Amino acid sequence: MLYFLTFAAILAIDIASKIWATEWLKPIFSVPLWKNVFHLTYVENRGAAFGIFQGGTVFFIVFTVVILALIAYTIKKYANESKLLSLSLVFIAGGAVGNLIDRVLRGFVVDFFDFCLINFPVFNVADIFVCVGAALLIIFVIFFDGKEKKDCGNDEN
Numbered sequence: 001m002l003y004f005l006t007f008a009a010i011l012a013i014d015i016a017s018k019i020w021a022t023e024w025l026k027p028i029f030s031v032p033l034w035k036n037v038f039h040l041t042y043v044e045n046r047g048a049a050f051g052i053f054q055g056g057t058v059f060f061i062v063f064t065v066v067i068l069a070l071i072a073y074t075i076k077k078y079a080n081e082s083k084l085l086s087l088s089l090v091f092i093a094g095g096a097v098g099n100l101i102d103r104v105l106r107g108f109v110v111d112f113f114d115f116c117l118i119n120f121p122v123f124n125v126a127d128i129f130v131c132v133g134a135a136l137l138i139i140f141v142i143f144f145d146g147k148e149k150k151d152c153g154n155d156e157n
Contacts, residue, residue, distance in 0.1 A: 091133025
């Protein structure tokens with residue numbers, strides 16, 4: 001239940017932020033919060049992460065659905081074994097669904113966080129959760145996955 005609530009919260013925050021960006025930010029395009037460092041800039045991203053593969057909406061929709069199916073299967077199978085694994089996958093799924101909704105309903109993803117100091121691609125709340133989820137998944141795989149099983153097998157007297 002906690003994972004579902006986390007997923008719902010991620011989705012709600014992402015959808016609300018994109019509605020805000022579309023209604024408030026789109027007409028004015030960009031607002032500097034810290035001039036030449038961090039702006040809120042309305043962007044319609046018709047590609048994947050960082051704007052690559054422009055125009056591949058159908059591919060991204062199919063790919064996302066396949067990934068979500070794999071995530072759902074993994075969470076169902078391993079939810080009781082690792083909270084870190086499940087949380088990382090819920091973060092990824094929440095972000096993926098947020099961007100999927102945009103792709104299906106709008107044909108593009110609304111992005112608006114703009115770190116212009118380093119010329120970083122404009123991104124959104126969903127992207128943040130996908131990246132944090134991926135980082136947590138990497139931490140799980142490197143530091144926790146299978147450690148208990150390996151340690152138990154090496155217990156020789």
